[in-house]
Amino acid sequence: MDVTTIRLVGGTGGLLVLASIAGLILKWRFPGPTVDNLNARIRAWWFMVAIFAAALLTGGVGSVLLFGFTSFWALREFITLTPTRRGDHRTLFWAFFVITPLQYYLVAIQWYGLFSILIPVYAFLFVPIRNAIEGDCERFLERTAKIQWGLMVCVYCVSYAPALLALDIPGFAGRQANLLFFLVLVTQMSDVLQYVFGKTLGRHKIAPHVSPNKTWEGFIGGVLAATALGTGLWWATPFSPLQAAGMSLSICLMGFGGGLTMSAIKRDRGVKDYGSLIEGHGGVMDRIDSICFAAPVFFHLTRFYFT
Amino acid sequence: MIATLVTGAVRFLSGASVRWLGCRPEPGKRVYFANHTSNFDGVVLWAALTPSLRAVTRPVAAQDYWTATAIRRFLAARVFKAVLIERKHVTVSHNPLEPILAALDAGSSLIIFPEGGRNPGPDAGEFKSGLFHIGKKRPDVDLVPVYIDNMNRIMPKGEVLPVPLLSCITFGTPTRVGPSEPRPAFLARARDAVNALRQA
Numbered sequence: 001m002d003v004t005t006i007r008l009v010g011g012t013g014g015l016l017v018l019a020s021i022a023g024l025i026l027k028w029r030f031p032g033p034t035v036d037n038l039n040a041r042i043r044a045w046w047f048m049v050a051i052f053a054a055a056l057l058t059g060g061v062g063s064v065l066l067f068g069f070t071s072f073w074a075l076r077e078f079i080t081l082t083p084t085r086r087g088d089h090r091t092l093f094w095a096f097f098v099i100t101p102l103q104y105y106l107v108a109i110q111w112y113g114l115f116s117i118l119i120p121v122y123a124f125l126f127v128p129i130r131n132a133i134e135g136d137c138e139r140f141l142e143r144t145a146k147i148q149w150g151l152m153v154c155v156y157c158v159s160y161a162p163a164l165l166a167l168d169i170p171g172f173a174g175r176q177a178n179l180l181f182f183l184v185l186v187t188q189m190s191d192v193l194q195y196v197f198g199k200t201l202g203r204h205k206i207a208p209h210v211s212p213n214k215t216w217e218g219f220i221g222g223v224l225a226a227t228a229l230g231t232g233l234w235w236a237t238p239f240s241p242l243q244a245a246g247m248s249l250s251i252c253l254m255g256f257g258g259g260l261t262m263s264a265i266k267r268d269r270g271v272k273d274y275g276s277l278i279e280g281h282g283g284v285m286d287r288i289d290s291i292c293f294a295a296p297v298f299f300h301l302t303r304f305y306f307t
Numbered sequence: 308m309i310a311t312l313v314t315g316a317v318r319f320l321s322g323a324s325v326r327w328l329g330c331r332p333e334p335g336k337r338v339y340f341a342n343h344t345s346n347f348d349g350v351v352l353w354a355a356l357t358p359s360l361r362a363v364t365r366p367v368a369a370q371d372y373w374t375a376t377a378i379r380r381f382l383a384a385r386v387f388k389a390v391l392i393e394r395k396h397v398t399v400s401h402n403p404l405e406p407i408l409a410a411l412d413a414g415s416s417l418i419i420f421p422e423g424g425r426n427p428g429p430d431a432g433e434f435k436s437g438l439f440h441i442g443k444k445r446p447d448v449d450l451v452p453v454y455i456d457n458m459n460r461i462m463p464k465g466e467v468l469p470v471p472l473l474s475c476i477t478f479g480t481p482t483r484v485g486p487s488e489p490r491p492a493f494l495a496r497a498r499d500a501v502n503a504l505r506q507a
Contacts, residue, residue, distance in 0.1 A: 080473040086463055092470040
C-alpha cells in the first residue's frame with residue numbers, strides 16, 4: 001500500500017479518535033442539540049473513513065457499492081419529498097431499479113464514455129417518453145423535470161465520486177483512492193468549518209429565506225480554512241500546493257452551492273414534511289448535498305488538467 | 308426464518324419509519340385499524356410492530372385475494388397467520404365477524420382496514436361498520452388508530468411492482484366505543500382519528 005495513503009488513513013483515524021473522545025466529554029459536560037449535531041458529524045466522518053478503507057481493501061468495488069447505495073437512498077428521499085402522480089409510477093421503477101444500478105455498473109467497469117452520458121442523454125430522453133406512454137398530461141413537464149432532476153443530482157452527480165478511482169493520471173497509478181478521500185474530506189470539513197465559523201462569528205446572513213444558518217462570516221471563514229486544509233494535503237494528491245489550493249477552493253464553492261440549492265428545494269417543499277417522513281433515518285441527502293455538486297466539477301477539472 | 312426475511316424485505320422496500328405517538332408497543336389485546344391504499348399495507352403494518360407484538364398480531368385479510376395463488380396462501384397461513392374473511396358473499400353462515408371475534412378470544416391482536424377496500428388516498432374514506440361491531444362485542448379490546456403514509460405511492464392499486472419511496476407509520480391513541488355512542492358517530496370519530504395522524 002502506498003505510503004501517502006497510509007499517512008492519510010493513520011492521520012485521519014487518529015484525529016477521529018481524538019474528536020470522538022472530545023465529543024463524548026462535551027456530551028457529558030454540556031449536553032444539548034449543538035453537541036448532538038457535532039457528534040452526528042463525527043459519526044459521518046467515521047463513515048467517510050470507512051468508504052476510503054473499503055475503496056482500498058476491495059480495489060474500488062466497495063466504494064462503488066457504497067456510493068451506489070447512498071444514491072439509491074438519496075433518490076428515495078428526493079422523490080418522497082417531491083409530489084409525483086400515479087402516472088409516474090412505472091417511470092420511477094425504471095429510475096430506481098434500472099437506471100441507478102446501470103449507472104454504477106458503468107462506473108464499476110470504468111466505461112467513461114457511457115457513464116458520463118447515460119443519465120444526461122439516455123435517461124433524459126427516456127423519462128419523458130415513458131411518462132408520455134402512461135398518458136397522464138397533468139403537470140407533465142413539471143413531473144418529468146422532477147424525475148430527471150432527481151436522477152441527475154442523486155445518481156449522476158454522486159457517481160462522479162467513485163468514478164475518480166478510474167482516472168488515469170500519469171505517475172499516480174494505484175493512488176486514485178487518495179483523490180476520493182481528498183474530495184470527501186474537503187467537502188465535509190468545509191461544511192463543518194462553515195458551521196463552526198457561522199456559530200461563533202456569524203452576523204450577516206447570505207440568503208435568510210433559503211438557509212437562515214448560512215452567514216458571510218461562516219462562508220468566508222469555513223471556505224478559507226477548508227481550502228488551507230486541502231492545500232496542506234497536496235502531498236497525497238497529483239497536485240502542486242497551489243493547484244491543491246485551487247482544487248480545494250472549487251470543491252468548497254461548489255459544495256456551498258449544493259448545500260444552498262438543496263436547502264431551497266427543502267424550503268419549497270416544507271421542511272416539516274421531510275423530517276416526519278424520514279424521522280429516525282437521518283437525511284442522507286442532507287449529508288451529501290455538497291458532494292453532489294462538488295464531485296462532478298472536481299472530476300472534470302482533474303480529468304482535464306491531469307490526465 | 309421466512310418471517311424474518313419477509314419482514315426485512317418489506318422494511319427495506321417500504322423504508323418505513325415507525326412512530327408510536329399515542330401508545331407504546333406494549334402487549335395487550337389490541338385491534339390496529341388503519342387507512343388502506345395498497346396491497347402491502349397489512350404486511351407493512353405487521354412488519355412495523357416489534358417482534359414480540361408481531362408474534363401475537365394477525366392481519367385480517369380478504370380470502371379471495373390471499374387464497375388466489377400458492378405463494379399467497381403460504382404467506383397468509385404460515386408467515387402472517389392472517390385471519391381470512393369472506394368479503395364478496397357475506398351471508399349469515401359466512402359472517403366475517405365470527406372468525407375475527409374468535410381470533411380475539413384466542414388471545415390474538417388484529418390488524419384491520421375498516422374502509423373495506425383500497426382507497427386512492429391520501430385520506431381514509433368512509434369506514435364500514437365492522438370496527439364498530441368488534442368494539443361493541445369485545446369492549447375490553449383497545450382500538451388503536453394507525454396512519455400509513457405514502458404507501459399509495461409505493462404500491463398503488465393496480466400496480467404489480469413497487470417503487471421504493473419512504474413511508475411512515477404512525478400509531479395513535481387507543482380508543483373504545485362509548486357505552487351509548489351511535490354507530491355513525493363512532494365510525495366518523497375513528498376515521499378522523501386515523502386521518503389526524505397524517506399531520507401529527
